[in-house]
Amino acid sequence: MRMSRYFLPVLKETPAEAQIVSHRYMLRAGMIKQASAGIYSWLPLGYKVLKKIENIVHEEQQRAGHMPMLMPTIQSADLWRESGRYEAFGDEMLRIKDRHDRDMLFTPTAEELVTDIFRSHVSSYKDLPLTMYQIQWKFRDERRPRFGVMRGREFYMKDGYNFDLTKEDALHAYNRHLVSYLRTYERMGLQAIPMRADSGAMGGDDTHEFLVLAETGESEVFYDSAVTDLSFGAREIDYDNVAQCAGVMEEFTTKYARTDETHDEALFNEVPEERRRTARGIEVGQIFYFGTKYSEAMKATIQGPDGKSVPVHMGSHGIGVSRLLGAIIEASHDDKGIIWPEGVTPFHVGIVNLKQGDDEADAACEALYKSFAALGLEPLYDDRNERAGGKFATMDLIGLPWRITVGPRGLKNGVVELTSRRTGESEELPPEEAVKKVA
Numbered sequence: 001m002r003m004s005r006y007f008l009p010v011l012k013e014t015p016a017e018a019q020i021v022s023h024r025y026m027l028r029a030g031m032i033k034q035a036s037a038g039i040y041s042w043l044p045l046g047y048k049v050l051k052k053i054e055n056i057v058h059e060e061q062q063r064a065g066h067m068p069m070l071m072p073t074i075q076s077a078d079l080w081r082e083s084g085r086y087e088a089f090g091d092e093m094l095r096i097k098d099r100h101d102r103d104m105l106f107t108p109t110a111e112e113l114v115t116d117i118f119r120s121h122v123s124s125y126k127d128l129p130l131t132m133y134q135i136q137w138k139f140r141d142e143r144r145p146r147f148g149v150m151r152g153r154e155f156y157m158k159d160g161y162n163f164d165l166t167k168e169d170a171l172h173a174y175n176r177h178l179v180s181y182l183r184t185y186e187r188m189g190l191q192a193i194p195m196r197a198d199s200g201a202m203g204g205d206d207t208h209e210f211l212v213l214a215e216t217g218e219s220e221v222f223y224d225s226a227v228t229d230l231s232f233g234a235r236e237i238d239y240d241n242v243a244q245c246a247g248v249m250e251e252f253t254t255k256y257a258r259t260d261e262t263h264d265e266a267l268f269n270e271v272p273e274e275r276r277r278t279a280r281g282i283e284v285g286q287i288f289y290f291g292t293k294y295s296e297a298m299k300a301t302i303q304g305p306d307g308k309s310v311p312v313h314m315g316s317h318g319i320g321v322s323r324l325l326g327a328i329i330e331a332s333h334d335d336k337g338i339i340w341p342e343g344v345t346p347f348h349v350g351i352v353n354l355k356q357g358d359d360e361a362d363a364a365c366e367a368l369y370k371s372f373a374a375l376g377l378e379p380l381y382d383d384r385n386e387r388a389g390g391k392f393a394t395m396d397l398i399g400l401p402w403r404i405t406v407g408p409r410g411l412k413n414g415v416v417e418l419t420s421r422r423t424g425e426s427e428e429l430p431p432e433e434a435v436k437k438v439a
């Protein structure tokens with residue numbers, strides 16, 4: 001992409017309404033624009049990162065054997081009356097009337113609709129286990145939308161639903177989700193710690209939230225510092241292997257880590273004092289096992305091997321796809337701007353031409369641009385006729401992992417300058433070498 005043709009409305013001034021760094025940088029880098037309270041347009045740069053994050057979520061869900069599907073954003077109130085949540089959801093639910101005066105709503109989550117799909121088509125244990133998920137816009141009329149995309153009213157969420165014959169099978173689905181979430185967040189360069197949580201409006205028994213530690217997080221959390229030493233890493237996992245998934249679950253959830261809703265002071269005090277931590281965290285996902293809560297209310301039953309009809313065991317599992325942009329920035333930035341982890345960066349490398357219009361510099365930039373494209377990498381080439389200082393400031397703000405600076409003086413010696421956004425370190429080297437290092 002050439003900057004001269006890209007829509008990147010960078011703001012010089014810090015917007016007064018933005019209280020936290022991720023919101024400030026997303027506005028300043030021209031990633032989003034507020035349309036109304038808690039509702040945003042995704043401008044090209046923001047949209048690009050959103051799609052990168054979404055893509056990682058898709059890949060990891062499908063790796064775990066979960067099937068993508070898509071349900072509508074506007075739903076009829078009838079199903080929600082069956083489960084009892086039409087009332088229970090209260091003011092967070094956006095209620096709409098259609099022209100025939102029928103009660104409709106904008107989906108805040110989709111347990112009811114997916115359960116209805118299930119009961120219409122599945123009646124035998126032979127069709128289980130089944131896990132389907134979608135990545136779809138949700139709406140919750142939050143009392144205090146704030147912090148940009150972190151607490152929007154409209155937000156993008158992955159929601160997955162498992163259907164199993166027994167509680168045991170459903171707990172395997174739960175563990176499978178835990179494992180796939182660990183992989184998902186790590187690919188985004190994030191440490192998200194599973195913490196025992198409260199099931200709130202979903203109802204149910206087992207639930208963990210995934211929290212990214214950050215001062216600006218809205219949740220208060222208590223944990224054994226040993227949990228921050230854990231990482232899933234590159235280990236192989238067989239998602240059908242019940243014992244292996246249970247082992248990962250055990251490894252990541254036995255040490256003390258809880259949100260304030262389930263915090264237990266006495267248990268916490270059993271953690272060695274030097275390892276006790278109280279901090280703040282951003283909830284980037286949550287997994288639930290809620291058994292037969294919806295299947296009983298909505299009569300989603302299946303015939304087991306013994307011929308008896310039983311309500312299906314279920315769980316649901318969410319990832320805050322749009323919130324993740326904010327969480328990643330909160331976890332990875334400096335005073336100049338965003339520092340994108342490689343896995344989600346909108347472009348792989350920025351090319352800065354110090355002297356636009358100089359034949360040699362222009363040609364060297366074009367050649368670099370083509371080399372990256374040939375390698376399947378996306379460069380962002382700042383080909384505008386602007387001062388170097390402004391070009392550097394923009395590159396730092398939008399936070400690409402690498403910057404290549406090209407100018408007539410370096411080219412005389414056959415070199416360009418390669419700078420790492422994260423370390424700030426620069427080195428001079430021939431253009432081909434710079435390409436190799438980035439690739």
Ligand code: ATP
Binds near residue numbers: 156286318
């Ligand atoms: P919160 O406690 O922050 O209100 P929640 O527990 O109500 O979130 P869930 O029902 O668990 O949310 O939804 C799954 C995920 O969707 C959350 O873990 C979070 O990452 C994301 N999410 C929820 N509400 C919002 C929102 N208003 N804006 C952006 N993302 C959200």
Ligand code: MG
């Ligand atoms: Mg909420």
Ligand code: MG
Binds near residue numbers: 283
């Ligand atoms: Mg919550």
Ligand code: MG
Binds near residue numbers: 209283285286
């Ligand atoms: Mg939650």
